Amino acid sequence: MIKTSTKKICIVVSSLGIGGAERSSALLSEILFDLGFQVHIVSVLHYVDYPYKGELLNLGELKLQDDSRLGRLKRLRVFHNYIKQHDFDYVIDNRTRIGFFKELVISKWVYSNQNVIYYVHSYNTDNYINPNRLLGKYLYGSVTRIVSVSKAIADKLKHKYGFNRITTIYNPIPDLTTQQIIDDTSYEPYILYFGRLDDKVKNISLLIDAYDISVLKKNNVKLKILGDGEDKDMLQEKVKTMNLSQFVEFLPFNPGPYNIVKNAYFTVLTSRYEGFPMVIPESLALGTPVVSVDCKSGPNEVIIHEENGLLVENDNIEALTKAMNRMLEDKDLYLQCKSNAKKSVEKFSKDDIKQQWKTLLK
Structure with a gap:
């Protein structure tokens, strides 16, 4: 040829x-x-x-x-x-x-x-x-x-x-300038997980357990879980058993969830391991801080602790709960992470x- x-x-x-x-x-x-x-x-x-x-x-x-x-x-x-x-x-x-x-x-x-x-x-x-x-x-x-x-x-x-x-x-981060992204203050406050619902890898159970004992629930900050996968039914049953149904909302897979990410108070990643989780730079590119476990690999190559988000020890419910509480209660920390978010991921x-x-x- x-x-x-x-x-x-x-x-x-x-x-x-x-x-x-x-x-x-x-x-x-x-x-x-x-x-x-x-x-x-x-x-x-x-x-x-x-x-x-x-x-x-x-x-x-x-x-x-x-x-x-x-x-x-x-x-x-x-x-x-x-x-x-x-x-x-x-x-x-x-x-x-x-x-x-x-x-x-x-x-x-x-x-x-x-x-x-x-x-x-x-x-x-x-x-x-x-x-x-x-x-x-x-x-x-x-x-x-x-x-x-x-x-x-x-x-x-x-x-x-x-x-x-x-x-x-x-x-790379997708070109978000082509998306219709609205900064909507009418949303009830919520934090967000978005990704595949595979608990063996993503450890979403840890997030639900940490949310349950955090101050977020008491402050009417909901947890939204966006995505589909083999463990969706199991996670929904877990939420129901823990009497969290009024606080935790499951959203279907969305190939362009940018409005939901943009309007989250912060996003959370709790994976046992990753490669380079795009949910972190995408969140930051939209001005949304991230709370993430320091799993192998990726999060610590994007998140600068207390500058654009919080990094905590992997699979540690106390550390994760404390970080989520800090992000809600320490307004200065939150605003600093939010203001640094977009600039911190320009290289992606x-x-x-x-x-x-x-x-x-x-």
């Missing part, structure tokens, strides 16, 4: 819906498209919630038609032929990558003779790089580049596998991240 003068990029994603990594992949397609690259996206699942730019091959639609073993083999061949047909300058793989033999086939056959950049979106690196050091090095030791979304992830990969082709590029703007990708893909 004759190459064009414009570089062709293929972004391979689990999907374009539901999660933070998926949203950052959609944003990456916009960034690379705006840089002048020919952008193609291959999605393993059919979910498409977030806006994107480029041509989409949705393997998820084929999966819905036939998810038998033969159907999976057919999708793999469609994937292989698509990569071979277009002869991309770079393939950027954003998927979770579990299972040695499956990834062996993809890395050595589907991506044969391709320049591949592998993304790692979580501090739980076993979801992206084989946990066996030798197998991990065999699959990914000589790739074009590994991109981590936090410095802590990059340090972990270097220490565990000895990788040296690692670059940290943070996930799409324009800044765009330049980093432009340099990497030269």
